[in-house]
């Protein structure tokens with residue numbers, strides 16, 4: 001696997017945590033480093049306090065308090081780093097970054113259980129029952145390998161085949177792409193004067209991101225297999241304008257584009273015209289607006305209206321926001337409104353405020369949603385433990401982790417690749433437990449070159465396992481098969497964002513799960529989700545960290561054959577600290593990594609990352625995080 005960035009330092013690859021001796025050496029080095037950072041040591045007063053307690057007493061008390069979330073105390077006494085001069089050194093007691101100290105209290109979560117909106121994914125009807133060209137039906141059956149329609153397809157396709165405009169709303173992963181692609185292909189192949197490539201666009205499909213453009217293009221291309229005279233094409237940022245201009249000149253009949261790139265061509269490409277447009281489709285309308293493309297959409301609508309008035313318009317969205325309704329008002333004419341919510345939701349209770357109905361989102365029934373409250377300093381180890389638990393100790397899991405910025409993605413990707421991945425050769429039995437899977441990390445964000453974005457997208461799509469670290473670039477409509485877990489490391493900016501992120505799993509009736517990681521001060525967010533009829537159940541942080549006891553890689557190394565008398569929670573705490581030390585050690589292996597960690601912290605990060613990794617001095621401060629929606 002490629003390293004995160006060619007400009008990054010590339011220390012020798014480590015297999016997991018390496019051998020026990022190497023681990024001890026790293027712990028020692030980390031300890032030494034920390035001792036050298038004089039400001040990182042606890043103040044004298046506190047050290048004296050600590051010295052008056054026995055190590056075990058201290059640890060037990062501290063662990064117990066931490067897991068209750070009420071921590072204001074102490075640290076195991078630090079042994080000095082004592083060189084005897086004969087080459088033997090007294091190994092230090094593991095020095096922690098005070099991971100379990102000075103953390104805010106973890107509040108009890110009291111959430112109201114609400115009735116979630118539900119949609120039936122599949123309808124009993126088959127595509128054969130539609131009035132489609134037989135070759136189109138056989139392509140759906142044999143190329144796409146689909147026979148039954150989903151509910152949204154069952155409701156939308158006949159309406160669109162009748163020539164009406166439509167506003168289509170249905171949950172993530174319910175098959176909206178085919179709900180408009182099938183009618184578009186059916187109507188264009190049936191035109192009496194056969195379409196010529198040089199005619200230019202008959203259908204314009206707007207999607208929010210490049211990956212989604214590729215995905216929709218792929219679907220259209222498959223459907224067009226029997227209708228070779230209709231040429232599809234994709235325009236998206238990141239590609240060479242010159243080659244796009246050449247393709248436009250040759251002719252594209254079904255044009256799929258991101259709004260920004262199309263506006264670019266409207267302004268600068270002579271040969272682009274919309275005089276024959278029959279279809280205008282805005283897919284993922286809510287995401288297009290979220291990304292600030294409203295102005296671009298207006299430019300496109302004006303350009304199309306100027307050349308052609310008579311066409312069919314379709315707007316599709318998983319969530320119905322105010323913006324989508326506004327966009328529907330300006331772009332659709334007498335639309336049919338299609339929603340797949342269960343009957344019970346379609347007839348709102350007269351006593352119920354209708355605004356709650358509008359703000360409620362349908363979530364796939366097969367999606368289990370969880371939340372965990374984690375103090376800032378423990379977030380990184382908690383995330384790592386969760387990844388290990390799911391993707392290393394459990395079979396065939398595929399996970400997406402969402403971050404709020406490209407810098408955070410790059411930072412975590414580099415740290416994880418260099419500390420958790422098995423990159424060089426097969427792991428030895430001592431390093432890894434027998435029932436373990438190799439960990440593969442990928443990352444996807446908007447600052448990557450388009451070529452790499454595309455290749456990561458395809459690699460993750462086709463892989464059965466792996467962990468994709470990404471920004472919301474991956475939340476928008478992407479269909480990444482078999483994703484089993486969605487983790488939100490940075491809180492979403494809105495409930496709609498939450499829905500789109502978790503919607504990358506449990507698609508088309510499959511089972512999936514999600515985990516939202518919140519700081520204790522963000523606990524209120526769970527009630528905000530409840531108000532949108534979204535239910536999450538709590539997982540305790542210590543249950544996630546407990547996975548570290550499954551693997552002796554995380555065991556604190558002691559001199560001689562001393563027996564550990566640690567309680568379970570103390571053992572977990574010590575192992576979390578070993579893991580944290582590995583991360584800190586890696587970050588401190590170069591100035592560049594340290595400054596990168598700080599950058600990640602300032603550009604969209606939270607104090608957790610910085611306090612635990614790049615600023616040992618400030619980590620002794622009790623950091624309270626105020627929830628700010630991710631940008």
Ligand SMILES: Nc1ncnc2c1ncn2[C@@H]1O[C@H](COP(=O)(O)OP(=O)(O)OP(=O)(O)O)[C@@H](O)[C@H]1O
Nearest residue numbers: 146148149150172173174175176177318477479508
């Ligand atoms: N009738 C069908 N039978 C089986 N699979 C289907 C059917 N229709 C679509 N699919 C598959 O379901 C998956 C999800 O479809 P699609 O991406 O269109 O969902 P969506 O509703 O647009 O989701 P999102 O709102 O997240 O963009 C795709 O892999 C698609 O191939």
